[in-house]
Amino acid sequence: MDAKQAFRAIKQGNVSPIYVCYGTESYIMNEFIERLMEQLVEPEHREMAVVRFDTAETPLDVIIEEAETLPFLVPSKIIMVRDSVLFAAGKESNKVEHRPEKLLAYMGQPSETTVLVFVVPHEKLDERKKLVKTAKGNDSVISFSPLQSEELLQWLLKRASNQGRSMDKQTAEELLRRVGTDMHALAAETDKLCLHAGTGGSVTLESVRSLVPMATEQNVFKLTEELAALRTAEAITLYYDLLKQREEPIKLMALLVRQFRNMLYVKELGSQGYSPQQMASQLGLHPYAVKITGEQARKFSQERLASMLSELADLDYAMKTGRVEKSLGLELFLLRTGSQGAS
Known part of the structure; x- marks a missing residue:
C-alpha cells in the first residue's frame, strides 16, 4: 500500500x-x-x-x-x-x-x-x-517515496492552513526555491513563517524573502538560472554573496558541475521518452528537483552543457594544482559563461 x-x-x-x-x-x-x-x-x-x-x-x-x-x-x-x-x-x-x-x-x-x-x-x-x-x-x-512537485506544494499550503494561516501557491513555490525539498527543513521554515504571520494571518511572499535564507544548493540553482538568462551581473552578485558567507569556490564549482550534469542527463533522458518520475528514480533526485532542472535544461543545448562541463573539469584541475586562484578562476568562468549564453 x-x-x-x-x-x-x-x-x-x-x-x-x-x-x-x-x-x-x-x-x-x-x-x-x-x-x-x-x-x-x-x-x-x-x-x-x-x-x-x-x-x-x-x-x-x-x-x-x-x-x-x-x-x-x-x-x-x-x-x-x-x-x-x-x-x-x-x-x-x-x-x-x-x-x-x-x-x-x-x-x-x-x-x-x-x-x-x-x-x-x-x-x-x-x-x-x-x-x-x-x-x-x-x-x-x-x-514512502518523495512527493511529486504539486503534492509538495499542496502539503505546504495544508501545513499553513492547519495552523490557521493562509499561504498562496506563489509563496509556497518561493519557499521551495529557497529551502529545497527537504521536508524537515520545509516544515521548520513553514512553522516559523506561520508564527510570524500570527493567528489568522497570511504568510506572504515578502516574509519568505526576508525571513528564509537561501540554502547553498538553492543558490546554485539560482546561479544557473541567471547564467541561462544572460543576467551576468546578477550571477556575479550572487557569487560574491556566497563568498561573503565563506562558501568555498571548489565546493560551489562541484555543485555547479552536478547541476549542469543533471541538466544534461535530463535532456538526454527526455529525448529518450523518460517521464519526470522515471528521471527522478534514475538520477536519484527529488521529483521537484527534476522539474526545476528540466526547466533550466530547456535553456541550454546539449552541446553547450557538455562544453561547460569540460571547461569546469579543466578549471577544477587548474584550481587544485594552484595554477589558478580559486575564487578568481570561478568568477572568470561565470563571466565567460554569461557572455556566451546558453546556446
Whole structure:
C-alpha cells in the first residue's frame, strides 16, 4: 500500500500487526510512525510500550522473542526495528546471525498485543527474498517515496492552513526555491513563517524573502538560472554573496558541475521518452528537483552543457594544482559563461 492508504487505515483504527516501511522520504515515514504510536500508546506509557532494535546489532531471534512476550503494564506495545539486511539488499554483519524462517513463522501467526514495525531506509526492497514476498502478500509493505512537485506544494499550503494561516501557491513555490525539498527543513521554515504571520494571518511572499535564507544548493540553482538568462551581473552578485558567507569556490564549482550534469542527463533522458518520475528514480533526485532542472535544461543545448562541463573539469584541475586562484578562476568562468549564453 502507499502512504496515503496507510494513514487512512490507522485513522479508521485499522492497525496491522506487522508493517514494513521503506523509502527515502523519512519525514513522512516518521510522521506515520508517530500517528501509529498516538493510536496505540498513551504518551505517558511510551517508555514501557515502545521497544527499539536494529538488525545490524540484534539477532532476529531476540526480536521475535520480544514480539511474542506480553507487554508489561500496558495493553499493547510497538517494536521498532531499523533494518537494511532482512528486507533490503544490505550486507549482513558477521557478528549477527539472522534466521529469516523465524520471522516467516511469526508473520503467519503474529501476536495480538504487539505491532512490529520494520523501518527500511532504502529506495527499494529486495524482491527476491521470501520475506519481502510474504510481507507484500499480507499487505504489510508501505512505500514512502518523495512527493511529486504539486503534492509538495499542496502539503505546504495544508501545513499553513492547519495552523490557521493562509499561504498562496506563489509563496509556497518561493519557499521551495529557497529551502529545497527537504521536508524537515520545509516544515521548520513553514512553522516559523506561520508564527510570524500570527493567528489568522497570511504568510506572504515578502516574509519568505526576508525571513528564509537561501540554502547553498538553492543558490546554485539560482546561479544557473541567471547564467541561462544572460543576467551576468546578477550571477556575479550572487557569487560574491556566497563568498561573503565563506562558501568555498571548489565546493560551489562541484555543485555547479552536478547541476549542469543533471541538466544534461535530463535532456538526454527526455529525448529518450523518460517521464519526470522515471528521471527522478534514475538520477536519484527529488521529483521537484527534476522539474526545476528540466526547466533550466530547456535553456541550454546539449552541446553547450557538455562544453561547460569540460571547461569546469579543466578549471577544477587548474584550481587544485594552484595554477589558478580559486575564487578568481570561478568568477572568470561565470563571466565567460554569461557572455556566451546558453546556446
